[in-house]
Amino acid sequence: MSRAFILILGLWIGLAEAQIVTVAPEYQQRYNSLLHELRCLVCQNQTLADSGSGLADDLRLEVKRMLEEGRSNEQIYTFMSDRYGDFVLYNPPVKPRTWLLWFGPFILLLAGLIGIRQVVRSNNKTAKSSALTDAEKRQVNAVIKDRDD
Amino acid sequence: MKSLIPALLFFIISGFLFVGLYKDPSLVSSPLVGKSMPSFSASTLFDAHKTVTEADIIGEIALLNVWATWCPACKQEHPDLVALAINTDIPIYGLNYKETDKTEARSWLRDEGNPYVFSIADDDGRIAIDFGVYGAPETFLIDAKGVIRYKRVGVMNDKIWQRDFLPIIQRLRREAL
Structure with missing residues (x-):
């Protein structure tokens, strides 16, 4: 069958x-x-x-x-x-009606690159601002020392 | 503000997709709308010795309907075409597209009613190519000067007639006054 x-x-x-x-x-x-x-x-x-x-x-x-x-x-x-x-x-x-079709992908690529730059920048900023103050460092050291003892 | 950007993108993309959801991809707008009907010269279904050309259609607002007996949807719309021929004063011409059985086509029109002033015999489909036909049935609205004003791909019925054809016909008639 x-x-x-x-x-x-x-x-x-x-x-x-x-x-x-x-x-x-x-x-x-x-x-x-x-x-x-x-x-x-x-x-x-x-x-x-x-x-x-x-x-x-x-x-x-x-x-x-x-x-x-x-x-x-x-x-x-x-x-x-x-x-x-x-x-x-x-x-x-290529004519006005097909501009979006032809150039759309490049616009999206550009938008993506700008987006990535923004994200990387803001990450850098937070990395810097997360550096510990002297007081905090002392605190951390104290905790570590405590545990070692 | 920044967190709005992804949301905005989401709505833009969804907007495109939503509109796309209701678009029929098989309906391709015809570049022939707004142009003069292509010229042709052929015999008719009922008279192999008669020659008809586009000049036989030009003169008043008319419909040109592409049909054949091998096309089931054409048979489905047939009663609606017969009703249009009876209830309106718009002449309907047929384009008998690559007919496989002319005897059957003739007896079909005799039995079920013939809405057509005449049916152009497009045996090899060359005329249909000039009209950009890609799926029977198709119906063209042609104005008094022979310019194609609208093209319907798919079956014709009263709803489509009222919605798509009548407003254009009324506008054309107003302009002609």
């Missing part, structure tokens, strides 16, 4: 596998790199290269057609973002 199940599962995965589009060897490298830079909107965490959805099949054919027409990578990215938005680009363009 489990063997049959695995067999069925295997067949099913086979069906879901991406339809293979063959491109001329001279385009192969660009074709592959383009597909890895484009998101499939049907299964959003997959690139066009990985996705087995029908739309991804069609879009791979579109990429192939555009390569054969001699369009540049830039033109192909524009074709996709004109239709599906910047979200399809795994490498989104």
Whole structure:
């Protein structure tokens, strides 16, 4: 029973596998790199290269057609973002809407560094102020002496 | 004062997460909203010899609904589209997206009611790519000049119609006066 199940599962995965589009060897490298830079909107965490959805099949054919027409990578990215938005680009363009996305991590890093500096500083201060006064030292010495005796 | 900073950070981050909780990641706003409808030329579902283009849609406020018989959600929204076609004066056009069985599609419309003025036969899905379709059903609101004003991804029903479509249609009509 489990063997049959695995067999069925295997067949099913086979069906879901991406339809293979063959491109001329001279385009192969660009074709592959383009597909890895484009998101499939049907299964959003997959690139066009990985996705087995029908739309991804069609879009791979579109990429192939555009390569054969001699369009540049830039033109192909524009074709996709004109239709599906910047979200399809795994490498989104820098513009006011994406500033937070691009620069946010550096702002957080800077905030973290400032935070660390503050903590270290205040620790230093408490370390200094915790130095014992003469009276306290005498007291401590007295206690130690008491115990030694 | 200093002890407020972590609390402040906490609320800012929670704020972002809270808003994110109610956002549907499958809804991607279309860059086509505000732009002219893409041009196309195709036959229709009921007449393989007839050619329709975007010029056949432009002229008054209209809906373009992406559907197919292989799409269960399209069947689910179908009665609502039929009701809209009867109860409003907005023409509805169909984009029959990569139809796998045209005979079934035709008999479906005959049996369940045909809300469409005509259904564009987009057999290879090329027209849908130009419209940025990524999940049927989708419904576009197109103004009298052929500019896409709104796009709904997912089923259409009365609530969505009242909430998302009607206010835009009313605004467009006010502006046209």
